[in-house]
Amino acid sequence: MNELKGLIKQEIAQLSGKPSVLPEPTGRVGQEPVCPLCADQGIIYDATQDLARPCSCMRQKNLYHRFRHARISQQLQACSFARFDLSYYESSEDRDRTHEKNARTALRAAVDFCASCAQHPDGLGLFFTGPVGSGKTFLAAAMANDLLRQGVQILFVVVPDLLDEIKSTYDQHSEISEYDLIETARTVQVLILDDLGAHNYTDWTINKIYTILNYRLNEKLPTIITTNLSVREMGEFLGDRTTSRVVEMTQGYQLSCDRDIRLQKYQRRAKK
Numbered sequence: 001m002n003e004l005k006g007l008i009k010q011e012i013a014q015l016s017g018k019p020s021v022l023p024e025p026t027g028r029v030g031q032e033p034v035c036p037l038c039a040d041q042g043i044i045y046d047a048t049q050d051l052a053r054p055c056s057c058m059r060q061k062n063l064y065h066r067f068r069h070a071r072i073s074q075q076l077q078a079c080s081f082a083r084f085d086l087s088y089y090e091s092s093e094d095r096d097r098t099h100e101k102n103a104r105t106a107l108r109a110a111v112d113f114c115a116s117c118a119q120h121p122d123g124l125g126l127f128f129t130g131p132v133g134s135g136k137t138f139l140a141a142a143m144a145n146d147l148l149r150q151g152v153q154i155l156f157v158v159v160p161d162l163l164d165e166i167k168s169t170y171d172q173h174s175e176i177s178e179y180d181l182i183e184t185a186r187t188v189q190v191l192i193l194d195d196l197g198a199h200n201y202t203d204w205t206i207n208k209i210y211t212i213l214n215y216r217l218n219e220k221l222p223t224i225i226t227t228n229l230s231v232r233e234m235g236e237f238l239g240d241r242t243t244s245r246v247v248e249m250t251q252g253y254q255l256s257c258d259r260d261i262r263l264q265k266y267q268r269r270a271k272k
């Protein structure tokens with residue numbers, strides 16, 4: 001057990017030692033400019049047209065200001081398509097290699113989405129379903145990181161955090177209104193809802209999620225969703241109205257594996 005703790009600590013130390021390549025909202029990390037697009041100047045100068053325009057990181061910064069929980073954690077900043085390791089989906093029990101095939105298909109869909117998102121947004125998002133530890137959040141975070149690097153404005157939120165955040169606006173002292181938050185989630189270029197799972201939804205929270213998704217569906221704004229619920233279970237938790245929107249606005253992909261990938265990672269490190 002202590003060995004496992006040691007390995008976790010080691011992993012965290014390794015991850016936090018990695019330089020961030022994302023536009024971080026608050027100041028600089030070390031001496032390196034944080035935004036690769038504008039080197040933290042906030043504007044991009046186009047010499048061919050003799051024009052300066054605000055960098056996309058400024059909008060992203062504004063958005064982080066509104067959502068306390070929207071910043072992608074240090075750990076998730078390390079997620080990339082290149083680091084999505086298909087070997088975790090191999091298993092001797094899985095003769096037909098179903099897990100690996102599923103993972104490959106999901107990865108391809110995620111890469112394709114990011115490649116075409118800025119140029120040809122058709123509004124169709126992605127839906128990743130699978131058990132805990134099957135790589136859903138990793139894939140969603142890899143997408144978020146890729147899109148941020150392209151200058152696409154995104155909002156990556158864990159669903160329970162989003163609901164807490166909206167609730168906290170009811171505090172009289174809150175500077176931000178519920179309308180602002182809902183409006184941001186509705187209108188952001190790409191919304192990533194991580195863990196739309198089996199939480200304690202009230203009619204009120206279900207209605208908020210419905211409002212956001214329905215708006216995005218009508219405006220053809222893509223949404224990426226991860227969940228450990230099947231579509232049928234989602235109907236039970238979120239109601240048919242919301243579930244039918246999810247089905248209509250996303251292409252679904254299944255992730256599966258025989259053993260939790262987090263555990264596999266620790267075991268591999270322990271062997272080294």
Ligand SMILES: [Zn+2]
Nearest residue numbers: 035038055057
């Ligand atoms: Zn910038």
